[in-house]
Amino acid sequence: MELTQINNLVVHQYLTPGTLVFSPLMTSRLVIVHTGKIKVYQLNANGQEQVLRILGAGDVEGEALLFGDLTSTVYGEVLKAGEMCTLSGTDFQVLLANKPQMALQLLDQYHQKTKQLERQLSYLSINNKERRVGTYLVDQVKSQGQQQITLPMKLKDLATYLALTPETLSRNLARLSQKKYLKQHLRQVEILNLAALQANLFD
Structure with a gap:
């Protein structure tokens, strides 16, 4: 053809x-x-x-x-x-x-x-919301090959992707930020302590 x-x-x-x-x-x-x-x-x-x-x-x-x-x-x-x-x-x-x-x-x-x-x-399948968000972020670090990542979708769409409300997603991102695991501005996320973030998934 x-x-x-x-x-x-x-x-x-x-x-x-x-x-x-x-x-x-x-x-x-x-x-x-x-x-x-x-x-x-x-x-x-x-x-x-x-x-x-x-x-x-x-x-x-x-x-x-x-x-x-x-x-x-x-x-x-x-x-x-x-x-x-x-x-x-x-x-x-x-x-x-x-x-x-x-x-x-x-x-x-x-x-x-x-x-x-x-x-x-x-x-x-991860019931703990903070661990669900953390697991997703760790996967993004692996797929993007760096600790300065760009979320591939808007926050409201990411929330529905993870079966969370936008408020729950924002709250858990803020909590991870307070723990000094990351810094976030809109869709830009810098993972400050990847090892600690990964360890947090199994606490």
Whole structure:
């Protein structure tokens, strides 16, 4: 399949914050983020958001189409304006038939998301709120490779990701700051004593 044929299948869009890109009520499709950010979330039984992940440049959503799953249980809302491409389920199957190597790449992304979801569930299994927040921060140090970290989402979204209220998250960040484990300003966090923070997780 030539590049021009692929481009004919893909819909290019520039989307602004607040735009709903996908939802359980919309026809399933593959979404590729070129620039900007998308918040992926579910609604619990009370209609409250549970943030699952934040998509950025190069991320893909909708790999379940690989398995013939034409339904979606998640919502995608644009957080930061940017350019995104979408591909219908039918056109996606056509593309896979001509570019089977894409299936392996998408399966890898699907596997990575599964690991991220498992990690999120491990956070939620920690009953102590301070330890839940601390564990998340230690993981961010490991993934970002430095002790001066940038939280990957807004504080209110991080709160729902960790199943906390924004007030509870702020309170526990302040408590860790009072213990001299970190300094925090908005989404910028400097871990001052990583060893002590890690030890605090097991006290």
